Amino acid sequence: MRSPSGTTRFLRTGLPPPPPSGPWDVAFGAGLTSDYVFRGITQSNHNPSVNAYFEPRYNVSPYLQLYVGVAGESISFPNRAAAEIDGYFGIRPAFGPLALDFGGWYYWYPGGTCFNGSLAPVFGTDCLENGYLPINGNVVTKDLSFWEAYAKGTYTFNDQFAINGSVFYSPSVLNSGANGTYVVGGAKFTAPSAALPEGWGLYLSGEAGHWYIGTTNAFYCTQVGIRGCTAPYPTGIPYHGYTTWNVGIGITKSVFTLDLRYYDTDYGKGDCNAFTSDHTARFTGDFTAINPGGFGSNWCSATFVATGKFDLTAMVNLK
Numbered sequence: 181m182r183s184p185s186g187t188t189r190f191l192r193t194g195l196p197p198p199p200p201s202g203p204w205d206v207a208f209g210a211g212l213t214s215d216y217v218f219r220g221i222t223q224s225n226h227n228p229s230v231n232a233y234f235e236p237r238y239n240v241s242p243y244l245q246l247y248v249g250v251a252g253e254s255i256s257f258p259n260r261a262a263a264e265i266d267g268y269f270g271i272r273p274a275f276g277p278l279a280l281d282f283g284g285w286y287y288w289y290p291g292g293t294c295f296n297g298s299l300a301p302v303f304g305t306d307c308l309e310n311g312y313l314p315i316n317g318n319v320v321t322k323d324l325s326f327w328e329a330y331a332k333g334t335y336t337f338n339d340q341f342a343i344n345g346s347v348f349y350s351p352s353v354l355n356s357g358a359n360g361t362y363v364v365g366g367a368k369f370t371a372p373s374a375a376l377p378e379g380w381g382l383y384l385s386g387e388a389g390h391w392y393i394g395t396t397n398a399f400y401c402t403q404v405g406i407r408g409c410t411a412p413y414p415t416g417i418p419y420h421g422y423t424t425w426n427v428g429i430g431i432t433k434s435v436f437t438l439d440l441r442y443y444d445t446d447y448g449k450g451d452c453n454a455f456t457s458d459h460t461a462r463f464t465g466d467f468t469a470i471n472p473g474g475f476g477s478n479w480c481s482a483t484f485v486a487t488g489k490f491d492l493t494a495m496v497n498l499k
Contacts, residue, residue: 202495207235207249209435211489216253219362219391220424220445221452222479223264225256225460231489233266245272247283255289258320258459262291270330281332285348289324317403317473320457324354343367344387357397358419364389379433386427393419393455402454402472410472417470419455422447422480435497439487449476456480 209232215222216229223229235249251266270283332346345365353360366387376382395418401409402417409415428441447455450466456479464476 203239205237205239205496206494207233207237207492209233209489209491211487213485213487213489215483215485216255217426217443217483217485219389220422220426220443220447220480221456222483223253223255223257225479226483227256229254243274246270247272257289257292257324258318258457259289259292259294259322259324261289261324264289277336279334279336281334282330284327284329286327287325292322292324294320294322317475318453318457318459318461319400319403320459321355321399326350326352326355340370340372341367342370353393356400357416358394360391360393360421362389362391381430381432383430383432384428385430386425388423388425390423391421393421395419402470412469417454419451419470422451422455428485435490435492437487437489437491439485439489441485441487442482443485444482445480447480449478449481450474452480453477 211231213229213231215226216224216231231251231253233249233251235247238246240246248269249267251268253264253266255261255264265288266285267288268283268285270281272279272281274280328348328350330346330348332344334342334344336342343366346363348360348362350360352358364387366385368383368385371382373381396416398415400417401415402411402413403409422445424443424445426441426443428439430437430439432438445452448466448468449464450468450471452458453461453466453475454468454471456477458477458479461475461477463474465474466476467474
């Protein structure tokens with residue numbers, strides 16, 4: 181449920197910077213957000229999260245860049261993983277106003293344990309092996325790590341307006357066995373610098389996307405009560421996917437950005453619970469085909485997020 185997407189994730193796409201004095205460069209940054217939201221779904225149980233990244237780059241030419249990177253975020257997952265650690269790599273060619281980005285991303289969640297409940301929502305390593313489920317009927321595997329491949333493009337019309345589109349594919353979203361394809365498009369308007377105090381910037385951006393998600397492996401199934409799998413999906417859940425969108429404004433000063441953003445999805449609380457295995461889910465009467473127990477999660481509900489961050493490149497900001 182995490183990715184380098186659109187107006188989130190440090191805005192690393194766009195036209196390449198002016199040619200640096202040498203081919204090597206390094207980008208890095210960090211931030212604090214009131215809620216780590218990924219594709220419309222909270223990754224931090226609606227609590228604050230910190231993040232940071234480090235990205236070495238090699239400029240083959242002013243219009244072709246190679247890069248690798250590592251990023252980390254604090255999270256609150258059902259399996260109590262210690263953090264999200266991301267490794268990624270790719271290539272960024274540019275053709276005039278069109279900037280492209282092709283690469284791969286690995287999401288690693290170390291320190292996880294199975295969500296096991298015998299008769300109380302505790303965590304352990306036996307999980308389904310002993311046949312027991314938590315009180316709210318949710319289970320989650322010890323290892324949620326997975327990878328995605330992506331292709332992104334940004335077309336910059338002028339200094340004020342740009343549009344972007346991306347597609348991401350994983351053969352096993354959150355190590356569930358369900359393949360996933362996320363398609364997203366967005367736009368960004370940047371206020372003219374002449375209309376603002378010197379050194380300040382202002383932008384308005386938004387995007388909408390749909391995550392097409394397949395059927396899980398047999399670890400996940402529909403459950404009623406505290407033991408065993410039941411019809412209609414005893415051998416895997418067809419998630420069917422959902423649509424998400426966000427819109428927000430950002431204020432910039434030098435290398436600092438304050439982003440204020442509204443997120444929402446069309447995932448109901450029942451299907452959201454089935455997809456996230458939310459360990460905080462409560463009985464809400466949200467019965468669906470893949471969530472027959474009626475427990476609901478607010479992890480996919482509308483939320484407002486404030487994010488403060490800084491982004492630097494060595495050849496531009498530190499020379």
